Amino acid sequence: MLVVSSIDLKENLRVMKPSKFLASTIKEPTININNDYRYLKTGYYVSLHAEILGNMVIPSCEDIIDSSRTPILLLRAEKAKIPTLPFLVTDSVKKIIAELGLPVVLFAVNPFIHEGYKTAKNKSALYRAMKSLGMNYKFTVCAQPVKGELFSVKSFFGKCQINDEEVCGLAAKVYALFRIPVCKLHVQKVEGKAYLCALQPIDEQELSKSDLEVISREILLISQQGDHLSV
Amino acid sequence: MSKIACFVEKYNFSDPREEAALYNFKNAAEKAGHQFNFLFRENIAEIPKYNAVFIRATTDPLFTAYIVSKTAWELGLKVVDDPESIKICANKIHQYALFEKYNVPRIPTVFLSKDDLHHKQIKEIFDTLGKPAVIKAPYTSFSRYVEKAACETSFRDVTKRFFKKSDVLAIQKFTPTAFDWRVGVLNNDTLYVCKYMIPKGKWKHGAKLRGKPTVVWGRTVAVGKQKVPERLKEVALKACSVIGKGLYGVDLKEVDGDFVVVEVNDNPSIYAGYEDSKDKDIYQRIINYLSD
Ligand SMILES: Nc1ncnc2c1ncn2[C@@H]1O[C@H](COP(=O)(O)OP(=O)(O)O)[C@@H](O)[C@H]1O
Numbered sequence: 001m002l003v004v005s006s007i008d009l010k011e012n013l014r015v016m017k018p019s020k021f022l023a024s025t026i027k028e029p030t031i032n033i034n035n036d037y038r039y040l041k042t043g044y045y046v047s048l049h050a051e052i053l054g055n056m057v058i059p060s061c062e063d064i065i066d067s068s069r070t071p072i073l074l075l076r077a078e079k080a081k082i083p084t085l086p087f088l089v090t091d092s093v094k095k096i097i098a099e100l101g102l103p104v105v106l107f108a109v110n111p112f113i114h115e116g117y118k119t120a121k122n123k124s125a126l127y128r129a130m131k132s133l134g135m136n137y138k139f140t141v142c143a144q145p146v147k148g149e150l151f152s153v154k155s156f157f158g159k160c161q162i163n164d165e166e167v168c169g170l171a172a173k174v175y176a177l178f179r180i181p182v183c184k185l186h187v188q189k190v191e192g193k194a195y196l197c198a199l200q201p202i203d204e205q206e207l208s209k210s211d212l213e214v215i216s217r218e219i220l221l222i223s224q225q226g227d228h229l230s231v
Numbered sequence: 232m233s234k235i236a237c238f239v240e241k242y243n244f245s246d247p248r249e250e251a252a253l254y255n256f257k258n259a260a261e262k263a264g265h266q267f268n269f270l271f272r273e274n275i276a277e278i279p280k281y282n283a284v285f286i287r288a289t290t291d292p293l294f295t296a297y298i299v300s301k302t303a304w305e306l307g308l309k310v311v312d313d314p315e316s317i318k319i320c321a322n323k324i325h326q327y328a329l330f331e332k333y334n335v336p337r338i339p340t341v342f343l344s345k346d347d348l349h350h351k352q353i354k355e356i357f358d359t360l361g362k363p364a365v366i367k368a369p370y371t372s373f374s375r376y377v378e379k380a381a382c383e384t385s386f387r388d389v390t391k392r393f394f395k396k397s398d399v400l401a402i403q404k405f406t407p408t409a410f411d412w413r414v415g416v417l418n419n420d421t422l423y424v425c426k427y428m429i430p431k432g433k434w435k436h437g438a439k440l441r442g443k444p445t446v447v448w449g450r451t452v453a454v455g456k457q458k459v460p461e462r463l464k465e466v467a468l469k470a471c472s473v474i475g476k477g478l479y480g481v482d483l484k485e486v487d488g489d490f491v492v493v494e495v496n497d498n499p500s501i502y503a504g505y506e507d508s509k510d511k512d513i514y515q516r517i518i519n520y521l522s523d
């Protein structure tokens with residue numbers, strides 16, 4: 001098993017830099033570790049190169065694209081019985097108010113904005129949020145109702161370092177479906193139940209020393225089990 | 232009877248020739264007893280009401296069109312362009328890597344990663360491909376992010392701009408011709424053939440005039456699929472076969488009596504009186520495919 005990583009990992013793992021892998025023709029099951037798997041960025045091309053070589057790879061290009069396009073993330077999650085809230089892809093304030101009501105949380109669906117979100121409690125805040133995330137109404141946004149507490153967790157191979165079974169269970173299911181090893185999940189908790197809202201990259205600075213240890217430990221585990229890549 | 236949604240954006244109606252083509256699709260569908268509605272972004276939520284989705288808005292994994300395509304696909308509808316074709320065709324690195332893997336006749340190409348942009352690498356590229364070399368941003372369409380460079384300074388200048396959005400670029404041997412062949416392909420079969428002429432003194436089908444922001448396009452000359460060399464169609468079909476079974480526009484160049492693929496487009500342009508002028512049945516065939 002080959003580990004390609006843009007992040008400096010702990011332990012004595014055999015890790016290859018993305019640029020070296022991209023110039024190689026190594027045919028081995030591949031785990032691609034990156035804090036940012038965005039389309040067109042190195043993290044994407046590592047998975048693409050592995051797929052072209054015929055390697056099993058985590059994550060796949062399809063899952064990279066789909067997990068970062070919030071409406072598709074939610075659609076596929078819903079199909080897999082992962083809890084989600086209703087959502088709307090639109091550039092219309094009216095439609096959001098009519099169909100979802102307020103307050104809402106908005107995620108961008110455009111080529112330029114890939115992190116963060118905006119919430120709106122009233123109409124004027126919604127107009128402002130639509131204008132900024134839709135880049136002057138040029139693009140649609142993905143709107144979801146705010147029904148409870150909205151927060152973000154880091155997920156490493158579907159494991160998160162918080163003491164909340166509901167959220168940990170959700171993260172594990174999201175990982176089983178999309179297999180993004182390193183990411184941030186935006187989640188809502190409504191009456192004790194956790195709902196998936198979005199999946200986004202983690203800033204490199206946001207990765208703590210203990211995060212790196214967790215990632216390294218998971219990789220070691222996977223390389224010992226070996227069957228992780230065969231699904 | 233099939234219900235077909237045609238996903239469009241406002242700009243699809245800004246050129247009367249494209250607008251006419253869109254209505255030709257609608258007429259062909261209705262004549263065959265199908266329902267055909269234009270679906271705008273306001274009404275994406277209506278996708279589940281349809282049996283098939285035909286995307287005419289510009290496709291890219293980062294555009295709304297991908298959301299439409301993948302949603303339709305997940306719901307089990309027939310969809311052109313399908314998400315896999317969008318993913319491959321929207322990215323030159325992806326399609327060129329497949330051409331290499333499956334031996335599709337192509338223009339000599341190397342990939343350049345952002346981390347490898349240094350003097351030695353640039354020199355090696357020029358030594359392999361000659362000067363000038365053609366630099367392509369993977370997401371280019373309408374000739375927009377295809378430029379050539381004949382020295383290290385301009386090579387660095389172009390790549391620096393293209394690297395802002397993509398961490399890998401494609402570099403090719405400069406292979407100028409008087410026109411590009413355009414072969415329309417549907418479901419592994421030739422649909423139409425045209426020549427996309429290159430404007431005089433230029434080297435791209437869509438070329439900028441000196442000092443002006445507007446793009447001039449070379450003429451489109453429909454040839455008719457019966458009247459072209461078999462080998463042209465064979466190479467075009469081979470290129471599509473490594474991508475999928477949808478609707479494609481293959482750009483090829485004739486070099487030393489043989490044909491090489493420049494690129495395969497999903498979502499190919501179809502303008503009334505242009506691509507359709509020798510092969511009149513293209514609307515009907517696409518509708519049949521969607522409603523099958
Ligand atoms: N290697 C090359 N040598 C010469 N001309 C090229 C080369 N690659 C592309 N072109 C020309 O540039 C134009 C745009 O190239 P293409 O690869 O089709 O990109 P786009 O996706 O932007 O249309 C076409 O007219 C094509 O013939």
Ligand SMILES: [Mg+2]
Nearest residue numbers: 373374482494
């Ligand atoms: Mg082209």
